[in-house]
Amino acid sequence: MKFGLRPFLLLAAGLFACRGAAAPSSPPSLYDLGRTWTTDHGLPFQFEALRGHPTFLAMFFTRCGSVCPATVAQLKRIEAALPPDTWTKVRFVLVSFDSEGDTPAVLSAYREAMGLKGEHWILLHGDAESVRELSATLGIAYSQRAPGQFIHSGLVTLLDSTGVASQQWPSLEGVLQSAAQSAGKVR
């Protein structure tokens, strides 16, 4: 057991460090990543543009046949369940893992196919480095298996109106009704 002990002690150290993270300075905002993405309209986009808007964020790829369409369907259900006073404020952001395949034009076709109507739905393409950084920041694991094929963890993140990740849900759990309520409660 001596052999296995050390990494677990280290894991404990990691958790400890994490738990201490809330105290000393302002909580980390995703806006600090400062990367520039491209929307499905071909326009540059920075997360800073989400300031003031509670945002549901998920990562996906257009050729995903299982978890991703289900995640989008969940997000649409959240949209429909939003409290009336919040639905004009809330944004839905989908960021693709597929830097090569999911060009703005492909994302635009996906928006059409999935019926994502309105500019509060934001579909983003980024370079491989930005995608790796965003996924690592959100704690989303992914690997490319073949061109256009990825395995990834399915997570929906709620960012508050300052870009701080306030809650996360596995995208296949049926908890997203409460997520809609959460969007009305975050700062």
Added chain:
Amino acid sequence: MIPLRILLLGLAAVPGATAKVAPGMARIPAGAYAYPISVAPGAPTLHVPAFELDVRPVTNADFLEFVRARPEWSRSRVVRLYADPGYLGDWTADFEPGPEAPADAPVVNVSWFAARAYAAWRGKRLPTIAEWERAALAGFAEARGADEPAYREATLAWYAASLPTPLPAAGRGRPNFYGVRDLVDLVWEWVEDFNSAEVAGGVTCGGTGEGVRDFTDYPAFMRSAFRSSLRASYTLPNLGFRCARSLPSSS
């Protein structure tokens, strides 16, 4: 005479090739890599192009240079998203590693973001899991360390030992087959894609079974488990990094 000339040319080509490697780096030839644990059964073996890897981990002295040039990465100024409060926790002050962090010891307590920023500042990048593991597959004398009992024992002995403080100097470990040092005898190291879906998490798309390819490589399992427990802002007293570089021809 002709065969001899060819032989001499062959010999001459070897130092020529090594001379092109950047100082402080070693060249790892192209080859195949398969994750020891695979989420999707039948996952493909990756082709890893030849690349260059730092011979030793980045030291406190190296990192001090970076922090001086990019003070936004100093202890008191780093953005909280990029590093937890333990960042450079063994240093005495913003620009002072101090007695617990000797100049020639590997820098630790650095986040993935900080390691990445350092690498970019040097005109390099972090190695991928496949690259790092390919380099670490080599033994002292052979390209396959698994065939070399002395190497396997040395590696396991390090994983079983506790962490010395302060850490010993980087670059003093026995070089492996490629001339790379300290891969498995000094600190754990960040890699670019540490958050790869190597191990099935709670909810993973695209694969349902876990397939273990090779039950014998315990260190690789441990590294895999360790990486999957990390977040990009974490800092740990035994986690450092080294840089890599693609070859111009392969990129």
